Amino acid sequence: MESSDLGLLVSLDALLQEGSVTGAARRVGLSTPAMSHALARIRERFADPILVRSGRGMLLTPRAQALKPQVHHVVTEARRTLEPERPFVPRELARTFVVHATDYVLTVLGGAVDRILREEAPRVCVRFVPNSPDDPSLLRDHGSDLAVGIYGDLPQEMRTRQLLTDRFVCVLRRGHPAESGRLTLEQFVRLPHVQIAPRGKPGGYLDDVLAERGLARTVARAVPYFVTALQIVGETDYVLTVSERIAKRYAASLGLRLFEVPIKLRPYALSLVWHPRLDRDAGHRFLREVFLRAAKEVASERHEEARTRLDATDPTSGQSRRRRRKAPKR
Numbered sequence: 001m002e003s004s005d006l007g008l009l010v011s012l013d014a015l016l017q018e019g020s021v022t023g024a025a026r027r028v029g030l031s032t033p034a035m036s037h038a039l040a041r042i043r044e045r046f047a048d049p050i051l052v053r054s055g056r057g058m059l060l061t062p063r064a065q066a067l068k069p070q071v072h073h074v075v076t077e078a079r080r081t082l083e084p085e086r087p088f089v090p091r092e093l094a095r096t097f098v099v100h101a102t103d104y105v106l107t108v109l110g111g112a113v114d115r116i117l118r119e120e121a122p123r124v125c126v127r128f129v130p131n132s133p134d135d136p137s138l139l140r141d142h143g144s145d146l147a148v149g150i151y152g153d154l155p156q157e158m159r160t161r162q163l164l165t166d167r168f169v170c171v172l173r174r175g176h177p178a179e180s181g182r183l184t185l186e187q188f189v190r191l192p193h194v195q196i197a198p199r200g201k202p203g204g205y206l207d208d209v210l211a212e213r214g215l216a217r218t219v220a221r222a223v224p225y226f227v228t229a230l231q232i233v234g235e236t237d238y239v240l241t242v243s244e245r246i247a248k249r250y251a252a253s254l255g256l257r258l259f260e261v262p263i264k265l266r267p268y269a270l271s272l273v274w275h276p277r278l279d280r281d282a283g284h285r286f287l288r289e290v291f292l293r294a295a296k297e298v299a300s301e302r303h304e305e306a307r308t309r310l311d312a313t314d315p316t317s318g319q320s321r322r323r324r325r326k327a328p329k330r
Helices: 004-020 021-028 030-044 062-082 103-120 133-141 184-188 205-212 225-234 244-254 282-298 320-328
Strands: 053-054 057-060 096-100 125-129 148-149 159-164 167-172 192-196 216-225 238-242 256-261 267-273
Touching: 004 021, 004 030, 004 062, 004 320, 021 030, 057 062, 096 282, 103 125, 103 148, 103 159, 103 225, 103 244, 103 282, 133 167, 133 267, 159 282, 167 225, 192 225, 192 282, 216 225, 225 238, 225 244, 225 256, 238 244, 244 256, 267 282
Parallel strands: 096 125, 096 148, 192 216, 192 238
Antiparallel strands: 053 057, 148 267, 159 267, 167 238, 167 256
């Protein structure tokens, strides 16, 4: 369809609605001769007179009567499509968003996110689902709207925004045999560990750092949830290496003590991840800002040199920098 056909549809709609060349011309802001010319083209296109003289007025032909509602609908929808976007009003937003996140995110940010949404966009529903290796594919294929986490390799087109940073601590139950004094590296390696594996994969950053020193830990339990791991440690002699923000939240209620990790671990950064098709979507942009505001409110402290991923291939790690220096020039 050519652009001239679209203009002809507008003229046809005016003629059908007004039943008069003069009225149609006035309706769309054309001169009467210009509308008469449009009517001639329409008659030729449809092989039908469309309007016929009847006394001092004009009548629609049966074909024109049949076309009237269909043409008016098409023209109305086209105009609505081309209208400027209405100003975004959060309170009017009625939409369900699917967000990938761990129970860490829900514990640390969930309350603030919920409060902001209740106050500013009460008709919004957020459906949280677990993180998985398929998060980028689901974001790309409209299966979800936003992901919060630490990711390794992401498709190049994905958008990211740093949300908050955190550091690692060790957690033991109060009364644990190793509770008194400082937790040594020897004790740390010897103790059975609880590992948090949200995506179900064994190993991780801590294991990589230990391996660099020729050490390894024994993982007795691997669970996908932060709160579950903390609960297990509160009832056993296991040790847990976990994010400080959530450990502090549950230390008193679960009877836990926090210790410095006896081996150097860098802090890490949590990021928002989304597909660029939603960059300019007003509702999605509002949701991203809600998470950023919540993080600024309850987790504003920033940790220096935070890793953007928790594996040995993190380009910000010292190990990677050493490897780059040793690489031959090309």
